[in-house]
Amino acid sequence: MKALTYHGSKDVRVETVPDPVLQHDDDILLRVTATAICGSDLHLYHGKIPETKHGDIFGHEFMGVVEDAGRGVTNVKKGDRVVIPFVIACGKCFFCEHEQFAACETTNPDEGASLRKRPNMTPPAALFGYSHLYGGVPGGQAEFVRVPKANVGPFVVPGSLSDERVLFLSDILPTGYQAVLNAKIGHGSTVAIFGAGPVGLMAAACARMLGAERIYMIDDQKYRLDFAVTAYDVIPVDFSSVDPSEFILANTAGRGVDASIDAVGFEAKGSTTETVLSTLKLETSSGEVLRQCITATRRGGIVSIPGVYAGFIHAFLIGDAFDKGLTLAMGQTHVQRYLPELLDFIEEGSLAPDIIISHRMKLADAARGYEVFDKKEEDCRKVVLTP
Numbered sequence: 277m278k279a280l281t282y283h284g285s286k287d288v289r290v291e292t293v294p295d296p297v298l299q300h301d302d303d304i305l306l307r308v309t310a311t312a313i314c315g316s317d318l319h320l321y322h323g324k325i326p327e328t329k330h331g332d333i334f335g336h337e338f339m340g341v342v343e344d345a346g347r348g349v350t351n352v353k354k355g356d357r358v359v360i361p362f363v364i365a366c367g368k369c370f371f372c373e374h375e376q377f378a379a380c381e382t383t384n385p386d387e388g389a390s391l392r393k394r395p396n397m398t399p400p401a402a403l404f405g406y407s408h409l410y411g412g413v414p415g416g417q418a419e420f421v422r423v424p425k426a427n428v429g430p431f432v433v434p435g436s437l438s439d440e441r442v443l444f445l446s447d448i449l450p451t452g453y454q455a456v457l458n459a460k461i462g463h464g465s466t467v468a469i470f471g472a473g474p475v476g477l478m479a480a481a482c483a484r485m486l487g488a489e490r491i492y493m494i495d496d497q498k499y500r501l502d503f504a505v506t507a508y509d510v511i512p513v514d515f516s517s518v519d520p521s522e523f524i525l526a527n528t529a530g531r532g533v534d535a536s537i538d539a540v541g542f543e544a545k546g547s548t549t550e551t552v553l554s555t556l557k558l559e560t561s562s563g564e565v566l567r568q569c570i571t572a573t574r575r576g577g578i579v580s581i582p583g584v585y586a587g588f589i590h591a592f593l594i595g596d597a598f599d600k601g602l603t604l605a606m607g608q609t610h611v612q613r614y615l616p617e618l619l620d621f622i623e624e625g626s627l628a629p630d631i632i633i634s635h636r637m638k639l640a641d642a643a644r645g646y647e648v649f650d651k652k653e654e655d656c657r658k659v660v661l662t663p
Contacts (some may be wrong), residue, residue, distance in 0.1 A: 278517050281416035282332045283543035285323030286650075293333065296422035298413065300600065301348030302427040306360065310439040311338035311416045313642070313649050313659040314447060315473045315557050316584055319541075320644055326522045327408035336362035337446040338416025339439060344429070351427045360423055361611035362412060364402040364449045367428035377401065378608035383463060399568040400608065417642055420662045431615045434623075440514035440630040440660060441622060444478065449629045450614040452478025452539075455582040456486060458605035459535035463487030466533040468524055469510075472500035474658050476539035476583055477632050480508040485626050488503045492533065494520045494568075496561065499655040507631060521571035525535040534577050536569035541583030563592050570597050635659040 279293045296305060314337050321334075339359040342352055352358055364384075365377035372380050380401035402424075405415015414421065423430060433442045452475050461467055465488045469476050472495035472639050483491055486578050494511035495501050501512035510529075513520045525532055569579045579602055597604065623628040634657040637645045645659040 277419040278365060279333045279414070280335065280639070281330075282320065282328055282334060283330050286321060286647075288321060288646055289643055290640050293331075293418075297422055298344060299422065300348050300424060301346040301347045302424065302426050304342050304349055304352060304423045304430065305344040306340045306358070306416075306421055306423050306430075307343045308338050308416055308421060309357075309416075309662055310340070310443050311335050311639070311661050312443060312446075312662075313337075313417075313645055313661070314445075316406070317646070318650055319584060319648060320352040325407045325409065327412075329408060329412075332407065332412070333414040333418055333594075334405045334406070335415030335417030336406055337443065337448065338404075338421065338444050338448060339433070340416075340421075342422070344500045345426065346661055349426045352430045352432060356430070356432050357435060358432050359432065359436040359442055359445045360404070360416065360421070361429050361445075361614070361615070362404055362406075363429075363608060363611050364411065364425055365428050365612060366425055372428070375610055375613045377428075377612045394565045403608075405423055417639065417661060419639070426614065431612075433496075433619065436620065437628070440633060443627070444474075444617070444629040445611075445615055446623075447609070447611065448474045448478045448629070449482075449618055451475050451582050451613045452480075453482045453618060454609045455479045455537050455539065455612055456482040457582045459483075459537055459578050459580040461488050461535060463485050464489045465535065466490045466492075466522070466528065468492040468494060468513075468533045468536045468569070470494045470536065470541055470568060471539035471583065472504050472519070472538065473498065474632060476537070477504060477581070477657070478506070479537050479539055480504055480510055480563065481627055481629065483622065484508050492520075492524055492527075492535075492572075500652075500657065503657060505633075521568045528574070532572050532574035532577065533576060534574060536544075536573045536577070536579050538569050538579065538581045538583045540565045540567045541585055555570075567593055570600070570602065572574060573600070573602055575600045576602075577603060578603045582609070591657040593645065602654065632658045633660050637661050639663045 339531040365380040366382045382403040402411025491510040
């Protein structure tokens with residue numbers, strides 16, 4: 277089959293690789309009909325995620341049709357059209373029983389050297405196509421995928437909805453939704469969303485749906501901000517021309533917003549000091565957006581962090597967060613928990629996640645898709661690939 281594989285920083289290629297096969301009784305084989313490039317994939321593309329190996333198949337946002345199923349699979353059958361959550365969960369462990377699927381303690385035996393060096397750190401759940409730190413499971417930017425734990429992950433979607441309308445149930449829609457729920461956004465809330473990429477846009481869509489009164493969207497790309505204004509009626513804040521936290525404080529009587537959402541993560545452009553420390557490998561993440569969030573959020577407010585972070589950061593303002601009595605809510609998304617209600621929102625028209633798609637390409641052109649998305653060329657918001 278054809279699949280997108282990794283060969284070093286900014287070197288990804290569509291190559292012929294062996295077809296996947298069933299390995300366990302609760303596996304399915306999926307014929308991929310649509311997959312997408314996620315902002316988190318760019319961390320892999322830049323070579324920033326530990327334990328990413330040459331030949332690894334990327335992709336954790338995908339859907340398709342069940343081609344074959346192990347004898348232990350009971351929740352789906354051959355011919356079913358399904359979306360695949362990016363988190364692989366067993367459904368039976370302590371955390372899965374608490375619907376904390378991203379903390380599943382059984383699916384990631386290959387936790388990688390980075391965690392083995394940290395004996396007090398238990399491995400996270402396995403993820404599709406996201407390094408051997410997260411299980412080394414081949415991803416969905418391919419023609420076919422082996423999907424383990426198929427009685428817990430695959431989510432059947434109705435044929436009346438197009439692939440594009442439901443594809444983002446795999447990751448960015450539930451990620452944006454969980455970020456907004458963690459931020460306790462409701463009618464009359466004010467929220468600042470840092471990052472107008474796909475997750476930030478999904479967070480804006482969900483915040484608007486749940487009744488947010490004012491949404492500040494912070495980015496430095498005019499085309500992304502313009503889209504967010506049109507689609508979600510946000511207040512745009514271009515951080516290349518204004519300090520976002522100062523702008524927000526000036527427009528909230530000096531108090532700040534009820535909640536801030538960091539939809540950027542560890543590759544945010546930081547200070548000169550952070551750049552030097554990162555080069556020397558004395559820090560692994562930029563704290564710039566977190567500092568902005570802490571400053572922009574009112575006392576007693578919430579900082580919600582769906583953006584990916586790794587390791588440690590410089591100048592984390594824990595004293596300011598403590599003084600303001602802030603709540604920090606973060607972590608990978610418990611995708612399976614949210615799929616039924618999000619599908620309902622899509623079916624009733626409350627959410628239309630596919631409106632953010634700007635580029636549609638064939639899988640064969642995936643390397644170019646990465647380049648366009650990474651460089652923010654051609655007003656690129658989201659790339660969807662079809663085999």
